[in-house]
Amino acid sequence: MGIAQNTGTGSSLLLAAGILIVALGLVLVAALRMLRQRRAELDRREERLTAELQRLHLHEDELAARAAESERIRGELAEQSAASRLLLERTAGLTSAQARDEVVRAAEAEARREAALTVREIERRAVVEGEGRAREIIASSVQRLAAEHTAETVVTTLRLPSEDMKGRVIGREGRNIRAFEAVTGVNLIVDDTPGLVQLSCFDPVRRESARLTLESLLTDGRIHPARIEEAHERSRSEVERLCVRAGEDALLTVGIGTADGMAPELVRTLGTLRYRTSYGQNVLGHLVESAHLAAMMAAELGVDPEPVRRAALLHDIGKALSHEVAGSHALTGAEFARRHGESAEVVHAIAAHHGEIEAKTVEAVLTQAADACSAGRPGARKESVEAYVRRLERLEEIARAHDGVTKVYAMQAGREVRVMVQPEKVDDLRAQEIAREVARQVREELTYPGQIRITVVRESRATEFAR
Numbered sequence: 001m002g003i004a005q006n007t008g009t010g011s012s013l014l015l016a017a018g019i020l021i022v023a024l025g026l027v028l029v030a031a032l033r034m035l036r037q038r039r040a041e042l043d044r045r046e047e048r049l050t051a052e053l054q055r056l057h058l059h060e061d062e063l064a065a066r067a068a069e070s071e072r073i074r075g076e077l078a079e080q081s082a083a084s085r086l087l088l089e090r091t092a093g094l095t096s097a098q099a100r101d102e103v104v105r106a107a108e109a110e111a112r113r114e115a116a117l118t119v120r121e122i123e124r125r126a127v128v129e130g131e132g133r134a135r136e137i138i139a140s141s142v143q144r145l146a147a148e149h150t151a152e153t154v155v156t157t158l159r160l161p162s163e164d165m166k167g168r169v170i171g172r173e174g175r176n177i178r179a180f181e182a183v184t185g186v187n188l189i190v191d192d193t194p195g196l197v198q199l200s201c202f203d204p205v206r207r208e209s210a211r212l213t214l215e216s217l218l219t220d221g222r223i224h225p226a227r228i229e230e231a232h233e234r235s236r237s238e239v240e241r242l243c244v245r246a247g248e249d250a251l252l253t254v255g256i257g258t259a260d261g262m263a264p265e266l267v268r269t270l271g272t273l274r275y276r277t278s279y280g281q282n283v284l285g286h287l288v289e290s291a292h293l294a295a296m297m298a299a300e301l302g303v304d305p306e307p308v309r310r311a312a313l314l315h316d317i318g319k320a321l322s323h324e325v326a327g328s329h330a331l332t333g334a335e336f337a338r339r340h341g342e343s344a345e346v347v348h349a350i351a352a353h354h355g356e357i358e359a360k361t362v363e364a365v366l367t368q369a370a371d372a373c374s375a376g377r378p379g380a381r382k383e384s385v386e387a388y389v390r391r392l393e394r395l396e397e398i399a400r401a402h403d404g405v406t407k408v409y410a411m412q413a414g415r416e417v418r419v420m421v422q423p424e425k426v427d428d429l430r431a432q433e434i435a436r437e438v439a440r441q442v443r444e445e446l447t448y449p450g451q452i453r454i455t456v457v458r459e460s461r462a463t464e465f466a467r
Contacts, residue, residue, distance in 0.1 A: 155198050155199065155200045156198065156199040156200075156207055156208075156210075156211050157196055157197075157198050157199075158196070158197050158198070158199060158211060158214055158215065158218075159195055159196055160195050160196065160197060160218065161218060162195075163194060163195060165218060166190050166197070168221075168223045169188070169190060169197060169214075169217075169218075169223060170190055171223065171224070175224075175225065176223050176224065176225070176228065177190065179224075179225035179228050179229075180210075180213075180214070180228050181409075181411065181418075182418070182420070182457065183213075183225075183228050183229055183232050184206065184209060184210040184213060184232055185201065185203075185206050185210075185407065185409030185411070185418070186199050186200065186201040186206055186207055186210035186409075186411075187199070187200040187201065187411050187412055188210075188214070197214070199211055199214070200411075200412075201411070202388065202389050202392045202393075202410065202414075203275075204275035204276065204277065205239060205272070205275040205276075208239055208242075208275055209232065209235045209236050209239050210232075210235075212234075212235035212238055212239065213228065213231045213232045213234075213235040216231040216234065216235065217231050239275075240268075242271070242274075243268055243271035243272045243274065243275075244264075244267065244268050244271050245271065246270075246271035246272075246274040246284060247266075247267035247268055247269070247270040247271030247272075248267060248271070250270060250271070250284060250287065250288050250313065251267065251270075251313075253288050254288055254291040254292060254295070254309055254313055255295075255309065256309065256310065256313065261341065262310075263340035263341055265340055266314065266317070266336075266337065266340050266342075269317055269320045269321070269336070270284070270287070270313070270314065270317055270320075271284070272320045273287065273316065273317070273319060273320050276319060276320065277389070278316070278319065278375075281375065283316055283319055286316065286374050286375065287312070287313050287314070287315070287316055287317075288313070289374045290312040290313070290315065290367070290370040290371050290373075290374045291309045291310075291312040291313040291370070293312070293369075293370040293373050293374060294308045294309060294311070294312035294366045294367055294369070294370035295308060295309040295312070297366050297369060297370065298362075298363075298366055301362070301366075303362050303363075303366070307343060307345045307346055307349075307363050308349075308362075308363045308366045308367065310342065310343075310346050311345070311346045311349035311350055311353075311363050311364070311366075311367045312349075312366070312367050312370045312371070314333065314337055314342070314346065314350055315330070315333065315349065315350050315353045315367050315371060316329065316333065316371075317333040317336060317337065317350070318330060318331070318332035318333025318334070318336065318350075319333070321333070321336060328354070328356055330350060330351055330352075330353055330354045330356055331351055331356060331357075333350050333351075334347045334348070334350040334351035337350055345361055345363045346363070348360065348361055348363070348364055349361065349363045349364040349366075349367040350367070352364040352367075352368070353367045353368050353371050355368070388414070391414060391446060391448065392410040392414045393410075394445070394446060395408075395410045395414060395417050395442065395446070395452070396408040396409070396410050396417070398438055398441045398442060398445070399417055399419045399434075399438045399454070402419075402434050402437065402438070403425070403426075404421045404422050404425040404426035404430070404434075405419055405420070405421055405422075405434070406420045406421060406422055407419075407420040408420070412453075414448065414452065415451070415452055415453060416452065416453040416454075416455060417438065417442075417452060417453070417454050417455065418455045418457060419434065419435070419438065419454065419455065419456045419457065420457050420459075421434065421456060421457070421458050423458050423459065423460045426458060427458075428458065431456040431458045432456070434456050435454045435455070435456045438454045439452075439454045442454070
């Protein structure tokens with residue numbers, strides 16, 4: 001029985017092993033089938049890649065052939081271009097560089113011609129339209145400005161409180177009138193005109209000082225040489241104060257306030273022009289008028305009127321310094337304004353208003369135009385008065401140039417020159433020599449009617465105080 005059990009067990013194992021072998025065989029068959037399919041697929045992909053590679057090789061060969069053909073054609077074109085260039089150079093007698101330069105020059109010339117024609121047309125239109133516009137602006141500004149027409153004289157008439165005051169003015173044997181003329185340098189004319197005396201002098205500052213002096217003497221009633229000197233000193237101080245006031249009034253008139261920063265020295269010097277004339281025209285009035293004109297023209301043109309107004313108001317300030325500094329009044333005034341803090345635009349406009357330097361700014365051009373309008377209006381200036389004043393000023397300059405001379409007064413409308421000398425430096429003999437030398441220089445340098453009397457005054461004084 002034990003043998004039978006062993007046999008049954010062995011059969012079962014053999015059966016199981018057989019089944020396992022069969023299963024393994026089936027698996028192997030399936031795997032082989034799959035491998036064959038995979039191999040067939042790989043073969044097909046290899047065939048496709050081989051075919052694609054062949055096509056790529058064919059395309060590469062085609063591109064190489066085309067590149068070779070292109071290179072051949074490029075070479076042929078280069079040869080043809082070189083041949084054509086050589087043919088053109090031989091035909092025109094120019095190299096390619098020369099031909100290129102010629103073409104460029106021709107283009108530049110044409111461009112310049114077109115530009116010149118355009119510029120000329122623009123300039124023509126600007127001149128035609130600008131001239132009319134300028135006339136309109138100037139005419140409008142002049143019409144809007146109501147300027148006074150005044151005639152500057154060299155005589156001031158003063159009314160006396162009573163007729164018997166003439167005797168006091170003349171003094172015993174003419175002592176007071178001689179002292180008055182010696183101190184002030186102004187002719188005091190006392191004639192038969194009832195209640196009036198006249199002061200005659202070409203220098204308005206000197207004449208104004210004499211007027212204030214005489215008014216003070218007439219008010220006080222005491223008239224004698226010492227009193228005349230005291231009153232004259234006070235009058236000169238008063239004239240200085242009036243000059244400052246005149247300068248401030250001019251600033252207010254043209255619309256420039258003290259807050260605008262004009263230096264006090266400029267204001268004072270500007271005020272002194274109240275007593276100065278140019279060709280018979282009051283200089284301060286001319287400056288105020290010019291400032292108004294310049295500001296109105298600047299407003300019409302859309303330019304800031306403030307620097308133009310300042311430049312026009314100060315453009316002749318050098319005339320107040322012409323006796324102190326050598327040079328033209330335009331350049332002298334410009335330097336004076338620069339030293340006292342005026343802007344570069346204002347300084348340039350002052351310096352350029354007579355064309356001594358080129359006007360490079362709108363402010364300078366407008367200042368020139370305003371100056372010309374104010375000076376050129378009818379009745380503004382008279383050449384004869386200016387020539388007369390220049391002759392009298394030159395008379396005083398000739399005498400003042402001698403050593404020892406303290407004061408010089410041209411009087412009697414230039415028919416007499418009184419020369420005051422220092423007695424400690426000039427003796428009687430030297431005084432006679434000065435008179436002769438002045439007379440000789442006047443004869444040589446000046447043209448004048450009649451004769452001119454040269455009087456040299458040498459006066460010694462001794463003063464002591466009893467205490």
